[in-house]
Amino acid sequence: MLFQLQGVTKTYGTVTALRDLSVEVPEGAIGLLGPNGAGKTTMIRTLLGLISIDAGAGQVLGMDIRRRRLDIRQAVGFAPEDECLFPAVVGIEFVAFAGELVGMRPKDAMQRAHEVLDYVGLGEARYRKVETYSTGMKQRLKLAAAIVHDPRLLIVDEPTNGMDPAGRDELLELARDLARNKGMSLLFSSHLLPDVEAVCDHVIVLGAGRLLASGRIQELKQLHKRQYEVRVKADRERFALQLSAAGLAAEPRDDVLIVDLPDGRGPSVFWEAALAAGAQIRYMRPRQSTLEEVFLKALSEQR
Amino acid sequence: MHLEPTDQVAGPSQVTPIVELRSVSKWYGNVIGLNNLTIRVPAGVTGLLGPNGAGKSTLLQLATGQLRPSQGVVRVLGHAPWNNSALNRYLGLCPEQDAFYEWMTGWEFVHTCARLSGLPMADARDATARALEQVRMTDNMGRAIRGYSKGMRQRTKVAQALVHDPLVLFLDEPLSGTDPVARRELMDIIIALGAQGKTVIMSSHVLHEVQGVTANIILLNRGRLVAEGNIQQIRDLIDQHPHRIVLRASDPRALAAKLVRCDDVVGLELGRKDGSILAETHAPDTFYARLAPISLEDGTAIEEVYSDDDNLEAVFKYLVNP
Amino acid sequence: MPIFDQGYQHWHGTLTGHTWRWLAIAHQGVRTQWQKKATKRVLVVAMFPALVLALLLAGWGLFEQQSALLEPFLFLIQGLPAELKAGPRSFRVPIWTILFNNFLYIEVIFSMLLVLIVGPDLISQDLRFNALPLYLSRPVRRVDYFLGKLGVIAVYLAAVTIVPIVLAYGAGVCFSLDYHVLEQTIWVLLGSVAYGVILVVSAGTLMLAFSSLSKNTRLVGGLWLGVWFIGNIAAGVLAGMVRADWCPLVSYVENLGRIREVLLDTKSAWEPIARIFPSRRFAENAYSSEFPWQWSAAVLAVLFGISICILSLRIRSLDRLR
Numbered sequence: 001m002l003f004q005l006q007g008v009t010k011t012y013g014t015v016t017a018l019r020d021l022s023v024e025v026p027e028g029a030i031g032l033l034g035p036n037g038a039g040k041t042t043m044i045r046t047l048l049g050l051i052s053i054d055a056g057a058g059q060v061l062g063m064d065i066r067r068r069r070l071d072i073r074q075a076v077g078f079a080p081e082d083e084c085l086f087p088a089v090v091g092i093e094f095v096a097f098a099g100e101l102v103g104m105r106p107k108d109a110m111q112r113a114h115e116v117l118d119y120v121g122l123g124e125a126r127y128r129k130v131e132t133y134s135t136g137m138k139q140r141l142k143l144a145a146a147i148v149h150d151p152r153l154l155i156v157d158e159p160t161n162g163m164d165p166a167g168r169d170e171l172l173e174l175a176r177d178l179a180r181n182k183g184m185s186l187l188f189s190s191h192l193l194p195d196v197e198a199v200c201d202h203v204i205v206l207g208a209g210r211l212l213a214s215g216r217i218q219e220l221k222q223l224h225k226r227q228y229e230v231r232v233k234a235d236r237e238r239f240a241l242q243l244s245a246a247g248l249a250a251e252p253r254d255d256v257l258i259v260d261l262p263d264g265r266g267p268s269v270f271w272e273a274a275l276a277a278g279a280q281i282r283y284m285r286p287r288q289s290t291l292e293e294v295f296l297k298a299l300s301e302q303r
Numbered sequence: 304m305h306l307e308p309t310d311q312v313a314g315p316s317q318v319t320p321i322v323e324l325r326s327v328s329k330w331y332g333n334v335i336g337l338n339n340l341t342i343r344v345p346a347g348v349t350g351l352l353g354p355n356g357a358g359k360s361t362l363l364q365l366a367t368g369q370l371r372p373s374q375g376v377v378r379v380l381g382h383a384p385w386n387n388s389a390l391n392r393y394l395g396l397c398p399e400q401d402a403f404y405e406w407m408t409g410w411e412f413v414h415t416c417a418r419l420s421g422l423p424m425a426d427a428r429d430a431t432a433r434a435l436e437q438v439r440m441t442d443n444m445g446r447a448i449r450g451y452s453k454g455m456r457q458r459t460k461v462a463q464a465l466v467h468d469p470l471v472l473f474l475d476e477p478l479s480g481t482d483p484v485a486r487r488e489l490m491d492i493i494i495a496l497g498a499q500g501k502t503v504i505m506s507s508h509v510l511h512e513v514q515g516v517t518a519n520i521i522l523l524n525r526g527r528l529v530a531e532g533n534i535q536q537i538r539d540l541i542d543q544h545p546h547r548i549v550l551r552a553s554d555p556r557a558l559a560a561k562l563v564r565c566d567d568v569v570g571l572e573l574g575r576k577d578g579s580i581l582a583e584t585h586a587p588d589t590f591y592a593r594l595a596p597i598s599l600e601d602g603t604a605i606e607e608v609y610s611d612d613d614n615l616e617a618v619f620k621y622l623v624n625p
Numbered sequence: 626m627p628i629f630d631q632g633y634q635h636w637h638g639t640l641t642g643h644t645w646r647w648l649a650i651a652h653q654g655v656r657t658q659w660q661k662k663a664t665k666r667v668l669v670v671a672m673f674p675a676l677v678l679a680l681l682l683a684g685w686g687l688f689e690q691q692s693a694l695l696e697p698f699l700f701l702i703q704g705l706p707a708e709l710k711a712g713p714r715s716f717r718v719p720i721w722t723i724l725f726n727n728f729l730y731i732e733v734i735f736s737m738l739l740v741l742i743v744g745p746d747l748i749s750q751d752l753r754f755n756a757l758p759l760y761l762s763r764p765v766r767r768v769d770y771f772l773g774k775l776g777v778i779a780v781y782l783a784a785v786t787i788v789p790i791v792l793a794y795g796a797g798v799c800f801s802l803d804y805h806v807l808e809q810t811i812w813v814l815l816g817s818v819a820y821g822v823i824l825v826v827s828a829g830t831l832m833l834a835f836s837s838l839s840k841n842t843r844l845v846g847g848l849w850l851g852v853w854f855i856g857n858i859a860a861g862v863l864a865g866m867v868r869a870d871w872c873p874l875v876s877y878v879e880n881l882g883r884i885r886e887v888l889l890d891t892k893s894a895w896e897p898i899a900r901i902f903p904s905r906r907f908a909e910n911a912y913s914s915e916f917p918w919q920w921s922a923a924v925l926a927v928l929f930g931i932s933i934c935i936l937s938l939r940i941r942s943l944d945r946l947r
Contacts, residue, residue: 074640087746162479164354191482
């Protein structure tokens with residue numbers, strides 16, 4: 001069990017950030033989703049033992065969030081969303097200092113900092129002052145500072161903010177590698193749902209301080225086995241006509257056609273229609289809801 | 304004020320370009336921002352992409368009249384935007400930076416922008432209410448901006464770009480910091496604007512957002528134009544990288560055996576984790592055309608077909624890091 | 626296995642306990658501030674009074690022993706009162722007290738200057754670059770952060786006050802060659818060290834409070850200069866206009882001086898000196914301030930309390946909404 005919260009409530013004045021939140025999460029790569037103001041930041045801070053909760057209990061990696069707050073932070077790494085830097089240091093000093101703050105000895109911290117900077121791909125740049133770094137380099141630096149002490153759980157908040165597509169791909173690749181191959185559990189909080197899908201297996205959705213949905217991504221995204229999405233090149237109307245001639249209803253959406261296959265008929269009907277209409281089928285797959293649909297559905301169920 | 308087009312649009316394209324750059328270069332001291340760029344942007348939604356430092360912000364600043372080109376000619380709606388305050392009435396800009404008058408409420412801020420664009424008092428009030436309703440900020444418009452979250456600030460920025468009902472809209476990372484709900488709503492607004500015939504140029508690093516609103520892109524790299532037009536067409540033109548097409552069949556190897564005989568197939572990958580096969584071809588038209596007959600033959604019924612790299616991510620990767 | 630994995634490696638070391646966390650912060654701060662040229666220059670110049678103190682103490686020791694080494698200086702010694710030349714040892718404590726007192730009085734200037742150079746960056750740069758979440762999301766409490774930053778100021782102030790005092794004291798003891806020197810003069814040492822500690826705590830906390838008020842380092846430096854100079858000037862002006870006892874309370878440096886005099890008991894040190902030198906100059910020096918030392922202590926305590934309040938407000942823990 002990676003972490004669990006039981007009935008956690010936290011209010012700040014009139015605002016209830018977390019409302020009787022109970023969630024149990026296994027080890028692995030977990031996505032944390034939720035609209036703005038849902039309590040994601042407060043939940044992350046609760047997991048880090050940074051705030052004192054009004055009610056409820058919780059354990060992170062087996063450690064109680066009320067009693068062992070400092071120990072939790074020694075086993076957890078956190079890369080915050082905002083722009084954060086230690087001033088007036090070069091990259092390698094930044095990461096080594098971050099390690100010393102967790103309790104590493106200075107020599108261990110320096111050795112490990114170099115290793116970790118190799119892993120995130122900051123080469124010679126580590127000898128330059130951090131104020132001169134580009135956004136992509138700062139994000140990598142933050143990640144390096146979060147994993148320098150080899151935590152069992154890594155929490156990242158919007159790690160690809162402001163990065164260009166190449167950098168985003170590399171960072172997601174690093175996150176995937178850490179979670180899937182290197183046995184580090186990952187809590188990935190992001191608004192970019194395709195990023196979360198690419199990295200995580202399990203997802204939790206928060207809304208207004210409560211848990212709205214939780215489960216494996218593959219299970220939440222239902223596979224509609226009898227409903228197909230088909231995209232053809234060129235003439236879509238002729239193809240649709242052929243399908244209706246064969247007794248199938250085709251609903252156009254964006255650039256695809258959604259077709260319900262009745263029982264007993266297979267995808268061969270599409271090929272027959274394509275041959276008859278002289279169309280090329282470029283995309284033909286059973287429809288699977290996207291993570292965005294899962295998310296919006298969970299939110300609408302709340303209301 | 305009524306603008307008369309001063310330049311006749313020349314060129315072979317039949318679609319009238321709304322934003323046009325002809326051999327435009329811009330440098331800052333020694334550093335090159337744009338290098339000999341010629342683009343024609345038609346009506347509708349166009350995505351503006353490129354790695355960091357590619358010149359996207361420079362392009363947007365030139366088109367909105369904040370910068371003057373070092374070389375070349377910039378025309379928006381037929382007029383030069385530099386020093387042209389009359390033109391600004393028809394342009395809307397949602398910049399990337401977060402610079403507000405923090406003490407103003409959302410309503411006051413958008414209203415001020417409306418008045419600054421030249422709307423008379425009564426119209427400005429209606430337009431502000433409408434714009435804030437469009438971006439779903441009506442509940443929060445009475446609060447000071449300093450208390451806004453990132454998503455709310457972003458929506459206010461889009462509102463001030465829309466409030467004076469411009470003909471051309473320039474959006475620089477409009478969806479950054481927004482949660483999926485706001486993201487979906489803003490994307491729908493942008494698609495609707497394009498459908499109404501307005502021109503929207505949206506610059507973003509998040510490729511699936513761009514792909515969600517438009518199929519037309521402009522790709523810049525190092526200040527130069529790399530590609531322009533429809534994503535699918537661009538993909539078809541990329542010769543060096545064969546198209547990767549995934550096929551799922553009940554008997555994948557039999558299907559592979561039939562495909563290996565075709566001249567245009569240059570590679571086949573078998574033994575993939577989910578039982579599908581991957582075919583690589585340089586001639587997608589020929590390949591896709593033969594799938595229907597093959598599927599209807601005995602033993603090689605094809606259950607699923609899709610392309611691995613028919614999307615914007617692949618196009619971007621192939622063109623920027625060849 | 627001949628080929629080694631270049632990817633991520635796990636780390637199997639141990640993490641130290643919590644108590645030394647502030648040391649890492651202090652070490653980092655000292656290293657950063659050491660890189661400034663001004664720091665090094667001031668430290669070098671601050672060494673001169675320390676050298677002079679050591680020389681004078683050594684000279685006094687030789688004088689006590691009526692050593693032959695002092696023969697070149699006989700012309701100076703001729704003018705001294707007979708009582709002094711007959712039995713220097715009975716004046717040892719007053720002379721040492723006065724020497725240490727004057728040394729610390731001169732070093733206050735260097736102390737304030739060092740705090741001006743080293744102090745403003747400490748918290749204001751962290752606020753400017755938003756480093757606090759990085760500290761607080763690790764097992765670092767606000768107390769550790771504060772102690773670490775105070776430690777930076779403590780190291781530099783100790784280098785110009787406590788360390789020279791201890792070393793000069795050692796030199797004085799060595800040159801005295803008398804068993805009783807330690808038991809007689811130990812209070813001078815302890816008083817000086819206590820003053821050094823109070824200086825560190827008071828000036829350090831005050832500077833850290835200023836540093837936490839603004840992201841602009843120059844403003845913080847200006848505030849510190851204000852406390853230093855304007856306090857002195859105001860005290861002088863008030864003394865001229867109002868001529869009351871409490872006027873020196875306005876000056877921060879004067880308050881420190883008052884506490885120093887109490888700790889070293891300079892009043893009783895000047896009495897025997899004033900007796901053997903009947904000229905009035907020394908009599909006036911005996912009483913530099915008339916008001917009770919408890920007032921100065923109260924002023925310093927209040928400043929300390931306000932500083933702690935400011936610090937705890939500005940360095941907010943992450944237990945908040947945004």
